[in-house]
Every structure is written in C-alpha cells, then in structure tokens.
Amino acid sequence: MNMMQDAETKETSATHGAYLRLREMILTGELEAGEKLKIEKLRGLLDLGASPVREALSLLTSDKLVERIDQRGFRAAPVGKANFDEILMLRCSLEDMALRASIARADAAWEERLVLRHYHMNKAKSQEAAVFEIAHKAFHMALIDNAELPMLQGYCSQLYDLNIRYRYLAAGGATYQKRSIETEHQEIIDAALNRDADTACDLLLSHYRRTGEYLSSQMDV
Amino acid sequence: MNMMQDAETKETSATHGAYLRLREMILTGELEAGEKLKIEKLRGLLDLGASPVREALSLLTSDKLVERIDQRGFRAAPVGKANFDEILMLRCSLEDMALRASIARADAAWEERLVLRHYHMNKAKSQEAAVFEIAHKAFHMALIDNAELPMLQGYCSQLYDLNIRYRYLAAGGATYQKRSIETEHQEIIDAALNRDADTACDLLLSHYRRTGEYLSSQMDV
DNA sequence: TTGTCAAATAATATCGATTTTTTTGGAGCG
DNA sequence: CGCTCCAAAAAAATCGATATTATTTGACAA
Numbered sequence A, B: 001m002n003m004m005q006d007a008e009t010k011e012t013s014a015t016h017g018a019y020l021r022l023r024e025m026i027l028t029g030e031l032e033a034g035e036k037l038k039i040e041k042l043r044g045l046l047d048l049g050a051s052p053v054r055e056a057l058s059l060l061t062s063d064k065l066v067e068r069i070d071q072r073g074f075r076a077a078p079v080g081k082a083n084f085d086e087i088l089m090l091r092c093s094l095e096d097m098a099l100r101a102s103i104a105r106a107d108a109a110w111e112e113r114l115v116l117r118h119y120h121m122n123k124a125k126s127q128e129a130a131v132f133e134i135a136h137k138a139f140h141m142a143l144i145d146n147a148e149l150p151m152l153q154g155y156c157s158q159l160y161d162l163n164i165r166y167r168y169l170a171a172g173g174a175t176y177q178k179r180s181i182e183t184e185h186q187e188i189i190d191a192a193l194n195r196d197a198d199t200a201c202d203l204l205l206s207h208y209r210r211t212g213e214y215l216s217s218q219m220d221v
Numbered sequence C: 001t002t003g004t005c006a007a008a009t010a011a012t013a014t015c016g017a018t019t020t021t022t023t024t025g026g027a028g029c030g
Numbered sequence D: 001c002g003c004t005c006c007a008a009a010a011a012a013a014t015c016g017a018t019a020t021t022a023t024t025t026g027a028c029a030a
Helices: A014-028 A039-046 A050-062 A081-104 A108-124 A129-144 A150-171 A181-193 A197-218 B014-028 B039-046 B050-062 B081-104 B108-124 B129-144 B150-171 B181-193 B197-218
Strands: A066-068 A074-076 B066-068 B074-076
Touching: A014 A039, A014 A050, A014 A150, A039 A050, A050 A066, A050 B050, A081 A129, A081 A150, A081 A181, A081 A197, A081 B081, A081 B150, A108 A129, A108 A181, A129 A150, A129 A181, A150 A197, A150 B081, A181 A197, B014 B039, B014 B050, B014 B150, B039 B050, B050 B066, B081 B129, B081 B150, B081 B181, B081 B197, B108 B129, B108 B181, B129 B150, B129 B181, B150 B197, B181 B197
Parallel strands: none
Antiparallel strands: A066 A074, B066 B074
16 A cells, blocks of 8 residues: 655654554545554554564554553543544634735745645645645645744644544545545635635635535544 | 651652653753753763653653654753643643542542641742642542542643643743632632532633633743 | 864663563362 | 452552664864
C-alpha cells in the first residue's frame, strides 16, 4: 500500500519511523479505535525493540490518537459521534480565528505561498489518495500559517488529522465525494487573496460543515 | 487491595513520579526555559533509570512544556512575549466558548460542584501557595467542566498550566497581587450560578486580561 | 589568524534482560 | 451456583549495557 516513504524521509530514527507508521495505521483504521495496543504485538509488526515502540506511542498521545492508561499500557483513542461533533465545532472556531489573523497580516509572500499550495493540490488530484491528502492538508494549513500563532496552528493541525480518521471510518478510505470541492477551494482562496476575511471564513466554515454533515450521515454511530 | 495510599505521594509509577517532578520544575523555573534537558543529569537528579525519564519527557511534550529535537534530545520549551500573548488570547477565546457551553447545560449538580470548589479555594487561601494553586485551578476547571467538551477542556487546562509558568517567571513564585481577586472570583461564580453567560464571560475574560497585563508589566522580555 | 577535517568525547537512541504489575483461570468455600 | 482468594501467565515498566549519532577538540594547512 504505502511503499513510497523511504525515498522521501531523511529522518532515519526507529522512533520516528514507528511514529509515522503507527500514526497512519490508526488514521486509516488498520488499528481499530479503542483497540489495545500491546507492545509485543507492535514490536513484532514493526520489527523493532520495545523502546522505540513505547516512545512512538507516547508521541501519538500528544496527537490524541493514542491514550495512555497508567501501568496498563496504551490503546488507540476511541471514536464517537460526540467526539466527531466536538472536533468539527472546534475546527470551525479555531480556523475562523486563525484565518482572520492570517488575512490580517496578508502580504505578497503569503499570497504566493497560498497560490503554490493550491496549484500543487490541484495537480495532486489525479494522483493516489495519500498524495492528494498531503497536498490537501498543506493547502489548508497554508491558509492559516500567516497568523504567526504557532499554538493555534498546532491545534488546527491536530484537529485536521483527527478528522481524517473519521473520513476513513465513514468512507473506508479517501473516497471524496465528487461534490464541488474544487470550486469550494477556489472560492476560498479567491476570498483570501482579496483579503476579504468575512467571505473567506464563511466559505471555509461551510466547507467544513458540509463535509461534516456528509461524514455524519455515513457514520453508523 | 490496598486502599491506603499516602495522601501526598501517590507514587504509582516511576514514570509518573518523574513526570510530576519535572513538570513542577519546569513550571516553577527550577529548570530554565530553553534549557537542554540531559537524560543523564535528570537521571541522577531523580535517581531513576533512563527509560522513565525519557518517557516522562515525552509526556511533557504533550503539555508543550518540553520540546523534542529529533536525534538531539529534549529541551525545556522556550518562553517569550509572543508565546505569552498567544496563550492569553487563546485562553480568552476558548474559555469563553467553554463557559458558555457549561452554563447552557447548567444543572443543580454542576452548581453544587462549583460552590464546593469555590469554598475549597477560599479555604486554601491561608495555606501555602502550592495548595492554593491546585484549588484555584480546580475552581477554574469546574467553571467549564459542564460543557462536556473534553478536548476543549483539555486545551483550557493546558493553557492554564502554561500560564502558570509565566506567573513564576514574572513574580518568581505564586506572589499573587493582593488585587480584588477574591471579589472577582465571587462575581464570576455569582454570574455563573445566575446562568448569565454574557456577564460571567465578561468577568472571566477581564479577570484573565487584568492578570495578563500585570504579568506582562512584570516581564523583562 | 582562520578554516577544515578527523579523532575523541559526550549524549542520545536502542536493545535484551529483569523486575513489577495486571490479568487470567481455576479450586475451594459459603 | 456465585463468590473470594491464590497461583500461573501475560503484559508493562524499568534497568543496565551497547550501538549510533551529535558535538567538541585540537592538529594542521592555507
């Protein structure tokens, strides 16, 4: 499935490798939500010692993808409708805040960054899902990365990732609905480049809410 | 079953003990901001093996009190005016959101919880700073804990702790200004119990902003 | 003097083994 | 039967040692 990492990643640490691998496994559902994550099992699965596995799990705890139960090991973070709703709500509030701050400090360099990310995302549309996924996130992060509010950006990034998980849960993969997503992105970037914060935020939030409703409708829970 | 645990030292695990101790050391400035955290040094300081120390540092990473530099160890998270300002801004936005959600779901149980925490906080006023600090946080968390938005509460809790650090940085300890903090708390809880969200949020936010200005004025940076 | 490179040193990351702790699976008792 | 208690098994936490990687040092040449 995913064989293209070695060429790209210059990070050669067992812990970091395990982190990326486990992260993907949890996001895609290869490791089920709520599942107990036994060191021994993962150790065998990744062909590593216990230390880097433990440490990778600790790191995933920061991302809220793994929960640590004192003295009792780790488990994949559970999912649920309430959690999904909270993530959606927080994304809307926080990205609204971040996008406004970003636009308030708009300059030529940011606008160029934005245009490039948008271009790359569209180009990646024809490629496989995982590639598009990365470009898609990069575009959304570029929208808010001019805010110079690193913690807020961190929260947004975390919430973005948590949301991916529900996409896989609902659709069993990156099956984007063939909605007018392309148009929506275009409208958002246009408003941002026009430095029209109200419009850009409206569009961004309804973009999220529409996707949210779609995912919600696909979920069993 | 041993229900008889020492009330003070709940030494459940070496990792957890190290976590608590290191956390305190960073919050109080005993470990300086930006300082490199060498495993060997901490190992000796805490009289533990390297594994629990590493793991505690990993956990502190989630709290944004420690930064991990891949292949290059750990360091205490740096501080600065920009960081302080962002924390204050985020606290105001997020706690406003959380307090409104909490009040929207107000019921007798929550009100009683609130009254109790408030009472305990006032009682702790005469005790040493560390005891009061815990009660103070418990009160503020109780204000928002009826929201049933665990992630949002988590963010608020994290931001609260990060803010503590700046208190120590500014005042060299828990030297609360003798301002009308007691009155401010009283007014906030009164508004909350009246289920008057607008007033409660106004009061809470100006409580934070006033403290923020005071701390800002005390900071060198 | 300054810059570079390689050995020496220091620190981190990782492994394998050992020690605790939790969980499991009965055996005995009411 | 249902419960408690205890021993065996499994798993997690921790330790001590080794392998890897970064940083410093100092000799040498420009």
